[in-house]
Amino acid sequence: MFEVSRASEHPEIYLLKDTDSGTEARVAPHRGGMLMSLVVDHKEVFFLDRETFDDPSKNVRGGMPLLFPICGPLQDGRYQVDGVEHKMGQHGFARGRRWRAMETSTREAASVMLELESDRETQRSYPWDFRLDYVYSVKGKTLRLEQIFKNRSETSMPIQFGLHPYFRVGDKERLELEIPAHRYQDTRNWIEGDYSGRFPYEQDAVDWVFLDVSRHQAILRDPERGLKLRLRFDQAYSYLVFWTIKGAEFVCLEPWSARRFAMNTGQGLVKVPPGETFRTWFELSAEAL
Numbered sequence: 247m248f249e250v251s252r253a254s255e256h257p258e259i260y261l262l263k264d265t266d267s268g269t270e271a272r273v274a275p276h277r278g279g280m281l282m283s284l285v286v287d288h289k290e291v292f293f294l295d296r297e298t299f300d301d302p303s304k305n306v307r308g309g310m311p312l313l314f315p316i317c318g319p320l321q322d323g324r325y326q327v328d329g330v331e332h333k334m335g336q337h338g339f340a341r342g343r344r345w346r347a348m349e350t351s352t353r354e355a356a357s358v359m360l361e362l363e364s365d366r367e368t369q370r371s372y373p374w375d376f377r378l379d380y381v382y383s384v385k386g387k388t389l390r391l392e393q394i395f396k397n398r399s400e401t402s403m404p405i406q407f408g409l410h411p412y413f414r415v416g417d418k419e420r421l422e423l424e425i426p427a428h429r430y431q432d433t434r435n436w437i438e439g440d441y442s443g444r445f446p447y448e449q450d451a452v453d454w455v456f457l458d459v460s461r462h463q464a465i466l467r468d469p470e471r472g473l474k475l476r477l478r479f480d481q482a483y484s485y486l487v488f489w490t491i492k493g494a495e496f497v498c499l500e501p502w503s504a505r506r507f508a509m510n511t512g513q514g515l516v517k518v519p520p521g522e523t524f525r526t527w528f529e530l531s532a533e534a535l
Contacts, residue, residue, distance in 0.1 A: 247265045247352075248384070250351070253272055258275060260273045262384040269284075271382065271384045271504055282294055286387050291473070292414055315339075317338075317339065317503070319325075327373055336404040339371060339372070341410075343368075354385070363374045363378075380393050387532055393527065395525045404517050406509060408487075410498060410500050415495065417468075422465075424462070425456060425464050427446070429456070430451045431457060433453045433455055452488060453488075
């Protein structure tokens with residue numbers, strides 16, 4: 247049985263629940279349309295810094311922020327369109343915008359559809375007319391996100407999209423990750439290397455992009471928390487980024503459609519023709535070890 251309701255602790259948060267499996271997800275339209283919580287087998291999947299969540303002037307550190315229309319930064323924080331310069335902050339503006347909850351359903355899953363439309367403010371940094379429809383659904387022990395990008399402009403619309411999940415973890419040294427790639431680039435020094443299955447957690451930060459993702463699935467096992475996570479994603483997601491900081495109780499394994507600076511270089515961008523839509527999806531499943 248599926249249920250959709252408003253969370254008791256905050257009326258703007260939607261609670262999606264599969265009562266048979268006990269899985270619960272919380273979605274916050276007012277905080278960038280983000281997934282803020284996923285509980286499976288009585289265990290919270292995500293890390294969430296509540297102080298940043300409750301302060302609308304800050305970017306939320308935790309949950310699963312939505313990245314659009316860029317992932318990562320721009321070169322010098324700017325790019326050009328037809329000779330006109332535009333500025334945009336890291337990861338784009340979608341994660342800082344208020345999304346609208348359009349409809350809910352309990353027919354085949356517990357789901358909520360969120361919408362974000364362009365306006366004068368978004369067009370100052372991204373001069374296209376768009377509508378995004380993101381649908382979160384919970385069924386069994388799986389969270390699914392359907393993403394629909396509608397181009398309402400008269401020219402092709404370049405998009406880069408991604409997800410930034412903060413997974414709560416125990417002892418990082420005990421983590422087991424199955425990442426379908428052999429080569430990575432350390433974006434702190436631009437050095438490439440062969441992935442051995444281990445990350446240098448002793449460093450202040452780890453920020454790697456995996457360059458040769460061969461399968462659209464990754465697995466994270468956390469023996470300390472007794473939790474196994476499986477990420478599945480559409481082929482439109484060509485890269486995985488791994489990020490964490492020393493001493494933090496999280497690791498981020500982020501599907502991206504293109505590498506950083508894509509809006510500057512044009513490499514890897516999806517271009518949606520005028521009047522058309524582009525669709526993609528992501529799934530996260532969890533189970534006890």
